[in-house]
Amino acid sequence: MPRVYNFSAGPAILPLDVLEIAQRELLDWHGSGVSVMEMSHRGKWFDEIAAHAEETLREVLEIPKSHKVLFLQGGATLQFAMVPMNLLRGKSQADYVCTGNWSEKAIAEAKRFCEVNIVASSKDEGYVTIPQEASWRLNSDAAYVHYTPNETIGGLEFHWIPKTGEVPLVADMSSTLLSRPLEVTHYGLIYAGAQKNIGPAGLTVVIIREDLLGFVSSTTPTLLDYKIQAKNDSRYNTPPTFAWYIAGLVFDWIKHQGGLLALAHINQKKANKLYGAIDCSGFYENPIDPACRSWMNVPFRIRDPKLDVTFLQQAEQVGLLELKGHRSVGGMRASIYNAMPEEGVDTLIAFMNDFERRYG
Numbered sequence: 001m002p003r004v005y006n007f008s009a010g011p012a013i014l015p016l017d018v019l020e021i022a023q024r025e026l027l028d029w030h031g032s033g034v035s036v037m038e039m040s041h042r043g044k045w046f047d048e049i050a051a052h053a054e055e056t057l058r059e060v061l062e063i064p065k066s067h068k069v070l071f072l073q074g075g076a077t078l079q080f081a082m083v084p085m086n087l088l089r090g091k092s093q094a095d096y097v098c099t100g101n102w103s104e105k106a107i108a109e110a111k112r113f114c115e116v117n118i119v120a121s122s123k124d125e126g127y128v129t130i131p132q133e134a135s136w137r138l139n140s141d142a143a144y145v146h147y148t149p150n151e152t153i154g155g156l157e158f159h160w161i162p163k164t165g166e167v168p169l170v171a172d173m174s175s176t177l178l179s180r181p182l183e184v185t186h187y188g189l190i191y192a193g194a195q196k197n198i199g200p201a202g203l204t205v206v207i208i209r210e211d212l213l214g215f216v217s218s219t220t221p222t223l224l225d226y227k228i229q230a231k232n233d234s235r236y237n238t239p240p241t242f243a244w245y246i247a248g249l250v251f252d253w254i255k256h257q258g259g260l261l262a263l264a265h266i267n268q269k270k271a272n273k274l275y276g277a278i279d280c281s282g283f284y285e286n287p288i289d290p291a292c293r294s295w296m297n298v299p300f301r302i303r304d305p306k307l308d309v310t311f312l313q314q315a316e317q318v319g320l321l322e323l324k325g326h327r328s329v330g331g332m333r334a335s336i337y338n339a340m341p342e343e344g345v346d347t348l349i350a351f352m353n354d355f356e357r358r359y360g
């Protein structure tokens with residue numbers, strides 16, 4: 001079976017180069033005689049792997065010294081809880097922007113810990129747009145402002161950074177981190193589950209401004225304290241070593257692609273092509289406000305939804321996999337993360353055009 005084009009939203013496609021390096025190094029990492037999976041997480045080999053991954057990530061994302069990088073577990077979902085547990089700092093409320101399914105999940109979890117102000121929401125519009133920043137009702141008493149720069153299910157993305165003054169900005173960047181350059185200094189905290197655009201499932205990357213560390217209550221579990229994790233180089237307990245190693249290879253790969261600016265260029269081109277194909281057909285549609293369309297996750301519908309099953313079956317037969325939309329919205333979704341080559345998008349568009357000719 002040859003490699004297919006995998007459009008899964010996550011766990012998602014990884015660069016072929018990365019998989020091949022991992023394959024070559026699987027049994028014997030750099031002459032150590034053991035696999036990365038078999039190494040001590042406190043030994044000198046893994047020290048090197050861990051440090052290299054962080055260094056490369058810092059380099060490609062230009063992370064300033066003011067921010068710590070953590071390699072954690074529990075996915076973005078655990079961050080929904082860890083953020084309020086760590087960042088309330090004696091305050092009782094936090095501001096949340098609600099732009100879709102993942103915002104809703106973050107809000108529901110935060111409500112277990114604090115008063116949640118929904119300062120802006122596009123729920124009434126069906127999450128097809130982002131509320132104008134001028135209409136946001138931010139609170140100066142809020143401990144932080146949380147938003148979801150890319151809604152993976154809805155396919156809605158911020159192409160700008162909200163201004164929150166002195167109040168730290170917190171972002172769930174699970175499906176957009178590393179898709180383009182980012183001004184990390186604007187953020188108090190950024191988190192991302194790795195399985196979208198970073199590496200394998202099981203790893204969560206957190207980038208946190210150092211002055212926000214150290215405010216948990218005495219009942220917070222040790223492992224959920226960012227400060228403890230930072231002090232122990234994310235190795236207070238056994239971390240997901242293999243996922244961390246693969247993420248490091250992905251960071252190397254990004255560097256070899258020419259860095260995030262080069263990737264941003266390609267990502268925008270891939271997205272423009274696909275949205276262009278959808279918009280100029282009378283057969284497919286994407287409901288999202290063109291100013292807020294995601295570069296990473298492109299949902300689309302066939303005007304006649306009875307054709308969905310046939311579309312998905314035939315796509316799979318030609319090696320275009322995981323195009324089914326999220327169960328909450330139906331239709332189709334093509335996730336076109338960094339590792340999806342432009343030819344993958346071209347092949348999808350050619351198939352869509354052909355399908356339209358046959359069924360349109």
Ligand SMILES: *Cc1c(COP(=O)(O)O)cnc(C)c1O
Nearest residue numbers: 075076077102152172174175193
């Ligand atoms: C996938 C995803 C999540 C959930 O991630 P887990 O790692 O499964 O917890 C949360 N937020 C966003 C934006 C996502 O794309």
